[in-house]
Amino acid sequence: MPHTHRSQPDYEALRPQAVALRRAGLSRRQIRDRLHVHNNDILNRLLEGVPAPDWTRRPHAKDDLRERARTLRKEGRTYDEIQVELGCSKSSISLWVRDLPKPPPRRTPAEQARIAREKRWEHELAARDAERRRTKSAATRDVGTLSDRELLLAGAALYWAEGGKDKPYARRENVLFVNSDPGVIQVFLAWLRLLEVEPGRVGYRVMIHTTADVAAAERHWADVVGVEVDRLQKTTLKKHNPRTTRKNVGEGYHGCLVIRVLQSAELYRRIEGWWYGIVLGAKRPD
Numbered sequence: 001m002p003h004t005h006r007s008q009p010d011y012e013a014l015r016p017q018a019v020a021l022r023r024a025g026l027s028r029r030q031i032r033d034r035l036h037v038h039n040n041d042i043l044n045r046l047l048e049g050v051p052a053p054d055w056t057r058r059p060h061a062k063d064d065l066r067e068r069a070r071t072l073r074k075e076g077r078t079y080d081e082i083q084v085e086l087g088c089s090k091s092s093i094s095l096w097v098r099d100l101p102k103p104p105p106r107r108t109p110a111e112q113a114r115i116a117r118e119k120r121w122e123h124e125l126a127a128r129d130a131e132r133r134r135t136k137s138a139a140t141r142d143v144g145t146l147s148d149r150e151l152l153l154a155g156a157a158l159y160w161a162e163g164g165k166d167k168p169y170a171r172r173e174n175v176l177f178v179n180s181d182p183g184v185i186q187v188f189l190a191w192l193r194l195l196e197v198e199p200g201r202v203g204y205r206v207m208i209h210t211t212a213d214v215a216a217a218e219r220h221w222a223d224v225v226g227v228e229v230d231r232l233q234k235t236t237l238k239k240h241n242p243r244t245t246r247k248n249v250g251e252g253y254h255g256c257l258v259i260r261v262l263q264s265a266e267l268y269r270r271i272e273g274w275w276y277g278i279v280l281g282a283k284r285p286d
Helices: 011-023 028-035 040-045 065-076 077-084 090-097 109-141 148-162 182-194 216-226 265-282
Strands: 174-178 203-210 237-238 256-261
Touching: 011 028, 011 040, 028 040, 065 077, 065 090, 077 090, 109 182, 148 174, 148 182, 148 265, 174 265, 182 216, 182 256, 203 216, 216 256
Parallel strands: 203 237
Antiparallel strands: 174 256, 203 256
16 A cells, blocks of 8 residues: 555644634634644644733732742842742742842941851850860869768868958958859858758858849848748848949849858868868979
């Protein structure tokens, strides 16, 4: 059987008809059936450059988002800001607004450089702070639990650095300790317990500036030492000198706690002896 060629549509003749039908509002399917053109490639060529009628366009779910994204971009918003407001991906935003001019920078080069320096400095501070915490944590683990002897020596040194001392010109053989650090106070009280000092011999008194929250300070120190507020002696109020600038202010300021041990002359003499023992023990032969 001889080979026959299927006749091809006459493009030159069909093109004007396809354009006319398209402009008349027919869909691709209607034009295809009307002109008997069932090859999509040929149909695309016939309709090339002729827009589809509005009624044939399917509504796009993201049309509203696209228009809003373009509006925001024209207002100078960044991709990140548009993404936060619309909740869509940056890739979609890029497709929707890439034909729009890039908004001008909101800051001058000097301002951008300053912000960059501040961010670098913030990063540096964070790194330093992390290193600081690691060093402190490692040092804390080095200490571990103190033996009775270690606590005895630590307490004696702590008292000699911070406690009241006897002077040749003013005999004060009594145990009096003042400090503003709760940790120091707790170590000192643990030391007194090691020495078996009866709780009834230990008195507490808050010392604080008149401009501070006295009631809050009393509650704070009562909690630190584990007693009721009414167990504290009358608070000593210090007058503020207007010619000086105090930095120990604000909610974190609780003044100092004064701890006095009654009938403590013998204990004081032992403390002084322990301290001299520490001094002699620290000397090493050459």
